[in-house]
Amino acid sequence: DQQVKQNSPSLSVQEGRISILNCDYTNSMFDYFLWYKKYPAEGPTFLISISSIKDKNEDGRFTVFLNKSAKHLSLHIVPSQPGDSAVYFCAASARTGNQFYFGTGTSLTVIP
Amino acid sequence: DTEVTQTPKHLVMGMTNKKSLKCEQHMGHRAMYWYKQKAKKPPELMFVYSYEKLSINESVPSRFSPECPNSSLLNLHLHALQPEDSALYLCASSPWGASDEKLFFGSGTQLSVL
Numbered sequence: 001d002q003q004v005k006q007n008s009p010s011l012s013v014q015e016g017r018i019s020i021l022n023c024d025y026t027n028s029m030f031d032y033f034l035w036y037k038k039y040p041a042e043g044p045t046f047l048i049s050i051s052s053i054k055d056k057n058e059d060g061r062f063t064v065f066l067n068k069s070a071k072h073l074s075l076h077i078v079p080s081q082p083g084d085s086a087v088y089f090c091a092a093s094a095r096t097g098n099q100f101y102f103g104t105g106t107s108l109t110v111i112p
Numbered sequence: 113d114t115e116v117t118q119t120p121k122h123l124v125m126g127m128t129n130k131k132s133l134k135c136e137q138h139m140g141h142r143a144m145y146w147y148k149q150k151a152k153k154p155p156e157l158m159f160v161y162s163y164e165k166l167s168i169n170e171s172v173p174s175r176f177s178p179e180c181p182n183s184s185l186l187n188l189h190l191h192a193l194q195p196e197d198s199a200l201y202l203c204a205s206s207p208w209g210a211s212d213e214k215l216f217f218g219s220g221t222q223l224s225v226l
Contacts, residue, residue, distance in 0.1 A: 009152075034214055043116070043202050043217030044155065051212075089154060091215075098143065098208060099168065100215055102154035 003027045004092050006103035014111050019077040021106045023090035026071065030092040034100070035064060035075050038087045047088075048075070080110045118203050118218035126226055127193060133221045135186040135203030143167075143208035144186040145215065146178060149200045161186060162208050193225045 005024045013019045023033075031052040036044035050057040050064045050073065057064050063076045077084055090103045116137045125131050135144065143162045147155040160168035161180040169178075175197075177189040186203055200222050204215040 004154075032213070036215075036217075041200070041220070041222060043118075043204075043219045044215075046214050046216070049212065049214060093213070095211075095213065098160070098162070098206070098213065099157065104154050105152070 002104070003030075004090060004101045004103040006088075006090060006106050008106050009104070010107045010109070012109045012111060013080045015082055016079045019075075019080045019084065019108055019110070021075040021077075021088050021090075021108065023073045023075075023103050024071060025073075025092050025101075027092070027094070027101075028071070029094040030101075032093050032095055033064070033066060033073050034091045034093075035062075036089045036091060036102075037084075038089060038105070044089055077108075080108075082110045082112050084108060085110050116203055116205055116216050116218035118201075118221055120221060121219065122222050122224075124224045124226060125190065125193065127195070129193075130189070130191045132190065133188040133201055133203075133223075135188075135218055136184055137205040137216070138184055139205060139207075139216065140183075141205035141207050141216070142183060143206045144180060145204040145206070146176075146186070146188050147202040147204060147217075149202055149220070155202055159188075190223075193223075195225050198223055198225045 034049040035047040038044040066073045087105045091100045146158040149155045159178040179187040200220045202220045203218040
């Protein structure tokens with residue numbers, strides 16, 4: 001059973017606009033969430049994370065929002081750039097276990 | 113050095129071959145992982161080593177055999193694979209026990225089994 005879900009397999013956005021990628025999880029034990037970016041034939045690279053004690057974390061153009069009651073997180077990219085075109089995975093862990101559970105990914109295309 | 117290095121980048125093997133995938137990190141991380149990823153699917157955990165001991169084996173078939181010779185190296189020995197084992201094999205490492213624990217991935221080995 002998929003504990004972390006990304007319901008949008010793909011997203012297209014114009015350059016300069018905001019990209020919003022969504023992620024839902026089912027396990028209430030998850031307390032740490034991460035976003036990874038992946039280009040074809042490469043390994044995922046870490047983008048940004050958030051602990052369950054926060055509801056927002058910002059790093060440059062990237063902001064992650066966490067809504068614990070809804071078991072939902074989102075990644076905002078502002079402004080979007082063509083180089084942001086990649087597959088984005090969200091991941092979750094319960095820190096006692098050190099296991100990371102990945103969502104199915106959202107393929108983002110930023111149109112110049 | 114924040115890299116996880118995997119070799120080879122590409123591998124084609126027959127179903128009777130024996131081959132090994134290699135992974136190395138020099139970040140002082142105490143946990144190393146093997147993931148398998150098929151196209152348009154999330155990375156799927158296979159094995160976790162923590163402090164050079166196998167701590168998680170996600171019911172992986174015995175034709176995949178992991179080995180952790182030391183804290184910097186991780187191998188995956190392959191024998192008698194099936195065509196459905198063709199995938200991108202990703203190695204990752206993490207500090208283990210850090211408050212901001214995260215995985216650092218290598219670029220992967222694209223494996224094709226004929």
